[in-house]
Amino acid sequence: TAAREAVRSGRLGRLHTVRAMTSDPAPPPAAYLPLSGGLYRDCLVHDFDILRWVTGREVTEVYATGSDAGPAMFREAGDVDTAAAVLTLDDGALVTATATRCNGAGYDVRMELSGERDTVVVGLDDRTPFASTEPKGPSAATKPWPGFLERFAPAYEAELVAFVDVVRGERENPCDGREALHALRIAEACELSRRERRLVRMEEIPGG
Template sequence: EAVRSGRLGRLHTVRAVTSDQAPPPAAWLPVSGGLFRDALIHDFDVLRWVTGREVADVYAAGSDAGPAMFRAAGDVDTAAAVLTLDDGTLATATATRLNGAGYDVRMELAGELDQIVVGLDDRTPIASTEPTGPPAADKPWTGFLERFGPAYEAELIAFVDVVRGGRPNPCDGREALQALRIAEACEVSRRERRAVSLAEIPAAPEAR
């Protein structure tokens, strides 16, 4: 509402953060799809939904300097992407599997008139070094199941309603496909160390 009503003015910068407190089991990594497809794909999805814009191109990088299991799986434990939206808005999305302070998911949106943050509360695992800044959280979030419990409940209720024919699907596969295309573009960019246009990523599987 803040973005689309014009309250923020022209949106120029979006910053998305996703940080797991502890990494998943080593056996999960080879089948997870990688950090972009498994974790940051949710940030790409919400970025499109909140801004109402499409991603035009990406430049992404990743680091596997943490535990050896990430290198063994061909994955990274930390990643960052710069995304240019089709109206020129710039977005950054970062993720890590190794945020010992706690589970952290936030999005900052900055416009010419105002700036807001989503996901910042008294359990966000971050502390300010300023004398008047907020202290460290007494009980930081530990994982996505705890952080998003009410959202999962709402999703299950909506799913049952859709299956029963009580409502149309509010987020069909086309939305998921667009988020996956962004994740694929980021993975290509990471591997090939170059900017990747979303036009390079097929919108649907090619006929064989």
């Protein structure tokens, strides 16, 4: 929410670069992979969703790639364990979105938004699982986030409160099914780009 306000208020100036990442500490069970929809639909779809909400912009085209060089179960499922995508927004801003199932340091979800005036980072705290190589940089987190349930507990609570408010008729639905569809279309474009090794424009994906 703070990042959205920074973008919408003009604090960052013209937004030119966004970097989004989601890194799981360990792969899911092998039986889950064929049912997951793949790394873009199962994992990065959340980054695509929040990207639209924070920036207020739409994705116009994507180029995505992935690697299945990790555990054999990803190759067997036709999936990848690590993925990267470059997205172009409708105002020309560029977005990189990366994900991996094999981040042994811990669960890591972050977004950086850089504009002509300032840069903000979402998801950076004393439990972010990384260490600086600089002499005076931060050391490794002593208690890195183990997974999404712990990392997003306050967000889940806020979602439940919002859901109850909507059911009671006390507020409008802040996130209807159309928002989920837009995020899924971006994930579908990324999967198509990865498989066909080409740039995909969003008008190629039905449902727009």
